[in-house]
Amino acid sequence: MNHIPGFPLSRRGLIRTGVGGTLAALGLGLGAQPASADVTPTQRFDLTQPSYDLFRSKNTHGPRVQQSFAFDWVNKFLFVATKRDGSPDSAGDLCINKMDFDGNFLSYMHLDGFGHGVAFAALPSGSGTELWIECAANTKGYGTALAPIRYTPNTTMGSPAAAAAYTPIAGATEYTCSVDPVHRRMIVRYHTSAGKRIAVYPLSAFETRSFGSPLVDFKQPAIPGTPQGYTLYGSYMYYLTGDPYPGDGTPSGDGNSYLTSIDINTGTVKQGPVLTKAGSTLHFREPEGLAIYRTDAGEARLFIGFATGLEGDRRSSIFYKNALV
Template identity: 35%
Template sequence: MSKSLSRSLSRRTALKVAGTGLLGVGAGVALSESLAAADVPASQRFDLSQPSYERFRGVSLHETHHAMQGMAYDNVNRRLYIAQIQNGSDGDDLCVNQLSISGGLTGHMHVSNAGHGVSIGVEPVGTASYIWMECDSDQHSDAGRGTALARFKFVNGGTPSSVKKFLTGSKTISCATDPVNKRLLVRRSESGGMHYSLFSLADAAAGKFSSPLAHFAQPTLGNGSVTFQGYTFLDNYLYTLDGTGHEDPADINSYVTATDMNTGKVVQRSFTAAGKTLFYREPEGMMVYRTVNDNPRLCFGFASRPSMTSSTRYASVYYKNVLI
């Protein structure tokens, strides 16, 4: 990061947008590339080589013509949220679906000019669920990506209001939440590459981004030219999903990868054939949730369709549950 950019980013700014109640906190934080992650205690991790199980399959979301993207689960209020592009959008207007963990659609919100929705987070506040996601897309197209993070209350059938915006001026920013440790992980482009920064959720909601618990560059995945499709995290491990859609089941190329956030190094990478019979199966989105018996699940999604000529899209979610 250049000295001039570092100075410009180190100034926290608050921006009040007339009529919208938007609070912006500038991209703001000069983060050290060598920052140690001593504040992230070591833990068990999911064994990615173990079998995957179906959570639900072939669900129609509110926007029937677009694939699922990022997802997150409110473990307090037991609600699943899945992002997708709105029908008829230029590509950066998103819909946030609310579902039960079994895939029953229970609500939705529309969020305009948001980005791509590759990953989202959720924060339970009493009986309410607050969504964390990218906003202020850099272009009105499918290539649009967020330039800030937004936090807003989910209101079925509504649009965001009393929105708080953070890390404004970022490039290709998204986030995920750890429902167990109440943390927020931010992924964004810095110095020409993707980096992750970890914060307590309480600090993030208060606009405090100057002291991340961890900060590291995204490690090389596979041969370095993979299609990134989502991420989540639990304790000190980052989990990522990559791969592409395929008409022929023999062409499955989806992988899940675990990275230790204390070192920034990959510790396991495994091929997954979960949902292999889905037609035109494309990996999309990850999350962690805990069952009612308090057992963690590493979930990852797949979009599919009934045929190559159909505009209809379906959502399916699978999970892994073995810790090592």
């Protein structure tokens, strides 16, 4: 896969949204009701079109696999969540790696007892970054609430209790989220006794900590494969599934990493699952995470992450698609 020239991910301002307004004190969110409004239809990414490299095989703070990643689109940094070395998955201990857009490691933050790290958001906050991430991990290692965490380099933070965090969906037992910085919305994937559901909020709901009813709320459609990440662009959700190469991780065939788009106004699959061959020659190659970014030149991109490399020395590899229809 080749990098497309002419659309640099520069450090100059791209979408100067920031985090505005006075923020309410930390507390419980309001219970969300069924969707009461549609989202204006937008273009979507054509998942059959080629993928291109952002970077391959970059080091993170620890040796374990990445789980997801998120862009601070104003301050121009990338944050990669990895599993913590020496910690069982059930503990919910994460390492957040701060990187530049070339994949160079800059710093880390340890989050103890937060969750699995399937998806999170990195919101610009002045010259810093506020991570919206699952917290208060249950016995399976999945977060039971959402919390805004100021990224603080080279520190360790324990998770707040669920009662001291945000639970915007009444009756939900697990939460993750991902941001659409272009259309300024946050997508929340949550678990109920009836299975997984999806809610979409204006980004302002998270900036002001005042949630109310979501724009849309629907049951996640059945999609085959191991869930490995999701994100939102406009009126479409994107969903990633797949597994690492079997055996010792030697590249074999095309793998089973698939992308699917979902119309959030109907809750139905629009395209896919579509096989992605991005980084197909990389060792191990486990799909891990999706995120949206728009370049300074105005090109929207759907980024796809993979954990790659040898056991005990896993690396981060990230690619993107840019064809809209």
